[in-house]
Amino acid sequence: xxxxxxxxxxxxxxxxxxxxxxxxxxxxxxxxxxxxxxxxxxxxxxxxxxxxxxxxxxxxxxxxxxxxxxxxxxxxxxxxxxxxxxxxxxxxxxxxxxxxxxxxxxxxxxxxxxxxxxxxxxxxxxxxxxxxxxxxxxxxxxxxxxxxxxxxxxxxxxxxxxxxxxxxxxxxxxxxxxxxxxxxxxxxxxxxxxxxxxxxxxxx
Numbered sequence: 001x002x003x004x005x006x007x008x009x010x011x012x013x014x015x016x017x018x019x020x021x022x023x024x025x026x027x028x029x030x031x032x033x034x035x036x037x038x039x040x041x042x043x044x045x046x047x048x049x050x051x052x053x054x055x056x057x058x059x060x061x062x063x064x065x066x067x068x069x070x071x072x073x074x075x076x077x078x079x080x081x082x083x084x085x086x087x088x089x090x091x092x093x094x095x096x097x098x099x100x101x102x103x104x105x106x107x108x109x110x111x112x113x114x115x116x117x118x119x120x121x122x123x124x125x126x127x128x129x130x131x132x133x134x135x136x137x138x139x140x141x142x143x144x145x146x147x148x149x150x151x152x153x154x155x156x157x158x159x160x161x162x163x164x165x166x167x168x169x170x171x172x173x174x175x176x177x178x179x180x181x182x183x184x185x186x187x188x189x190x191x192x193x194x195x196x197x198x199x200x201x202x203x204x
Contacts, residue, residue, distance in 0.1 A: 037084045049089045050161035050178050055080075055124040057132070062123060063139060063147045070137065070152060075128040077135065079121050080105040080162070101178060103163040111172055112188040112195070117141045118150065120172050122162035125154060134160040136174050138186075138195065151186075151195040171198075 035056050042052030057078035060067050067077035082090055082098075082105065090097055098104060106121045119139050126132045138151040153174070163175045167185060176182040185198040 037078070038086065038089070048178065051159065053089075053161055054158065055132075055160045057124045057126045062121065062137065063119075065139075065147060065149060067125065070135070070149060071125070071127075071154060073127045073129065074125050076126040077123060078125075079123040097178065098163065101163075101165075103165050103175060103178065105163060107164045107166060107172065109166065109170065109172070111138060111186070112150075113190075119147070120164055122164055122174070124160040127156075131156050132160060133157045134162045134176075136162060136164070138172075153197075 035058075037056055037058065039054050039056065040049060040052050041054055044052070055078070057076035059078045060076055062070065062077050062079050067074040070077060078084075105123075106119055108117060108119045110116065111118050111120065117140075119141055120136060121139070122134065122136045124132060125135050133154055133156040135152065135154040137149060137153075139147040140150050141147050159176070161176065161178075163178065165173045165175065167173050172186040174184045174186065184200070186195055187198050188194075189196050
């Protein structure tokens with residue numbers, strides 16, 4: 001016996017609700033749990049957080065530049081930002097630890113002495129084959145245009161933390177820690193028209 005049209009109309013909303021709920025449950029079941037950007041592999045009571053931190057890149061671009069245009073082997077690259085890191089790691093007794101140390105994840109300047117504004121950023125990358133590491137980029141920031149890569153430093157490592165500062169001469173300093181002597185100073189070589197790392201005084 002055919003169902004009257006009135007009954008069909010009354011069943012339609014119910015059927016749609018059941019189907020929608022079923023589809024939502026299926027999507028939730030299939031969606032993987034989103035991994036935190038920072039995970040800690042160790043004891044905070046024994047080691048500093050940046051020593052035991054592992055970062056998990058989740059974006060495919062940095063400042064609008066596709067990861068595979070920075071390095072062909074990269075599938076992911078995520079710039080470090082304070083809003084991506086738990087506050088309890090960056091703040092102690094209400095104070096910003098990085099600010100106290102005069103460090104940042106991004107520094108603006110004219111690192112080659114030109115009139116063009118540049119920005120240096122640090123972050124974590126992941127190669128399509130799996131290995132991860134930290135990167136530092138210097139980007140030109142032309143007005144009204146997409147940033148352009150001027151310099152790339154990338155290192156495969158299980159310790160991906162990095163931060164930036166400038167020294168008294170205005171040169172860019174790359175740190176691999178918050179409270180240590182592990183840093184490198186970048187300089188602009190006018191004769192070669194390129195960036196390069198200053199020699200480590202301890203190795204000379």
